[in-house]
Amino acid sequence: MKFDLLHPADQIVMIMERIYTHGMTTTSGGNLSVKDDNGDIWISPAGVDKGSLTAKDIVCVKADGTVEGIHRPSSEFPFHKSIYEKRPDLKAVLHAHPPALVAFSIVRRIPSSDLLPDIREVCGSMEMAEYGLPGSLDLGEKIAQKFLKGINTVLLENHGVVVGADDLFNAFMSFETLDFCARLEIAANRMGPVQLLNQTQLALTAQKRHFFPETFTPGVVSSAERIARREMVELIHRAYKQRLISSTQGTFSRRLDGGDFIITPFNLDRKYLQAEDLVRIEDGKCEVGKSPSRSMRLHQRIYERHPEINSIIIAHPPSMMVFAVTDVPFDSRTIPESYILLRTIKKLDFGGNFLDIDGVVDELSSKTPIVMMANDCFIVTGDTLLSTFDRLEVAEYSAKAIISARSLGEIVSINDHQISELEIAFHLVD
Numbered sequence: 001m002k003f004d005l006l007h008p009a010d011q012i013v014m015i016m017e018r019i020y021t022h023g024m025t026t027t028s029g030g031n032l033s034v035k036d037d038n039g040d041i042w043i044s045p046a047g048v049d050k051g052s053l054t055a056k057d058i059v060c061v062k063a064d065g066t067v068e069g070i071h072r073p074s075s076e077f078p079f080h081k082s083i084y085e086k087r088p089d090l091k092a093v094l095h096a097h098p099p100a101l102v103a104f105s106i107v108r109r110i111p112s113s114d115l116l117p118d119i120r121e122v123c124g125s126m127e128m129a130e131y132g133l134p135g136s137l138d139l140g141e142k143i144a145q146k147f148l149k150g151i152n153t154v155l156l157e158n159h160g161v162v163v164g165a166d167d168l169f170n171a172f173m174s175f176e177t178l179d180f181c182a183r184l185e186i187a188a189n190r191m192g193p194v195q196l197l198n199q200t201q202l203a204l205t206a207q208k209r210h211f212f213p214e215t216f217t218p219g220v221v222s223s224a225e226r227i228a229r230r231e232m233v234e235l236i237h238r239a240y241k242q243r244l245i246s247s248t249q250g251t252f253s254r255r256l257d258g259g260d261f262i263i264t265p266f267n268l269d270r271k272y273l274q275a276e277d278l279v280r281i282e283d284g285k286c287e288v289g290k291s292p293s294r295s296m297r298l299h300q301r302i303y304e305r306h307p308e309i310n311s312i313i314i315a316h317p318p319s320m321m322v323f324a325v326t327d328v329p330f331d332s333r334t335i336p337e338s339y340i341l342l343r344t345i346k347k348l349d350f351g352g353n354f355l356d357i358d359g360v361v362d363e364l365s366s367k368t369p370i371v372m373m374a375n376d377c378f379i380v381t382g383d384t385l386l387s388t389f390d391r392l393e394v395a396e397y398s399a400k401a402i403i404s405a406r407s408l409g410e411i412v413s414i415n416d417h418q419i420s421e422l423e424i425a426f427h428l429v430d
Contacts, residue, residue, distance in 0.1 A: 003169045008034035008042035009058035011168045019096055020050045027051055030096035031074035034168055035084050039063040045071030079140035083164055086144040092168035094175050097160035100182035105155050111182040114196040115325050117205040122177045123153050131157040173247050184321050192326040197375050201350050208354045215288040218280055228254050229275035235389050240270045244317045251293040251314040254385045259303050266291040298357050305361050311388040313380045319399035324372050333413040338398040340426050341391050343367050350374040
């Protein structure tokens with residue numbers, strides 16, 4: 001989708017729908033704006049249901065202060081205007097009150113950017129602005145002063161968050177990433193001490209940067225590949241809807257013939273991904289004109305070494321990630337379905353998925369279909385794309401159950417005798 005070709009009003013409606021659907025704002029809360037090339041500011045209206053917003057509801061405030069539209073501009077327009085005045089490089093501002101970030105704002109803390117390797121890159125530096133009366137020039141000035149320092153993500157004391165960017169999608173990407181980070185830190189603190197990445201580990205992430213493989217010009221696309229692309233996109237959209245992946249984080253792949261496979265592209269919005277956006281890999285080369293996921297080489301190596309594996313998903317499911325950022329072990333012996341599908345999930349050292357690919361590949365087996373990379377991601381494998389997705393879902397639901405159970409009492413796992421019965425009954429014994 002060519003987001004930058006959409007009218008500012010359509011951009012605001014599209015992003016507000018995503019924010020509202022994901023429970024990151026309320027009917028009356030939050031506001032978005034876009035500054036166009038004429039200097040006009042398009043902004044969401046005051047007092048209009050965010051769950052049913054249309055392009056006709058969006059208000060345009062001209063550079064001379066003239067207001068065009070059927071509604072009043074958001075009451076928070078003053079701080080949007082102040083940010084644009086202080087930072088002419090910014091073309092979009094997003095403000096919302098997602099519960100996790102509100103929690104941080106009312107204890108006056110900034111979420112840690114050292115939980116996962118890409119948070120700093122996506123969100124940049126973050127600061128807290130002093131409390132101000134909503135809609136006041138005072139609040140606008142306090143927020144704008146933070147932006148004047150080059151900060152693009154600002155938490156507001158006892159209020160919410162403001163994110164600025166060069167376009168509204170990038171503002172949303174930062175906002176979504178920060179909200180995920182906040183939710184993860186809160187959940188992880190309930191389970192045990194949070195393990196942050198140290199400076200050495202953060203420095204290693206430079207080696208995770210994108211690479212550019214050789215390319216090839218594809219020939220005729222078979223009917224089987226067309227079906228595979230369609231099914232993969234459907235499951236990617238489902239995973240995004242269920243918040244198992246985010247707009248730009250989460251990689252799916254599916255084996256085609258031999259060692260060839262299709263994989264998600266780098267840095268394209270998963271919500272709007274289409275079949276033609278997927279990247280075909282042949283003999284380590286990618287389709288010309290496309291940019292594959294940075295984890296392409298890991299997927300390729302898994303397919304080469306494990307002929308029984310036909311699909312791979314790399315994801316950051318929020319409840320499972322609690323176990324990736326704490327020392328709390330994940331035990332799949334909760335209910336029969338969990339053990340049957342998940343078996344043993346091994347936790348590997350941070351960085352292995354891009355520094356020691358063969359070491360990660362060696363850990364995968366029928367008894368270990370999932371590996372957890374500390375402070376990074378989960379690598380899920382299966383014999384079909386649907387079974388791999390099912391495994392990802394079960395892992396996330398199991399993690400949710402364990403986290404909830406910790407607040408109720410001591411967890412009682414399925415015992416060894418019962419595990420043996422399961423292994424025999426469901427042919428899990430080699």
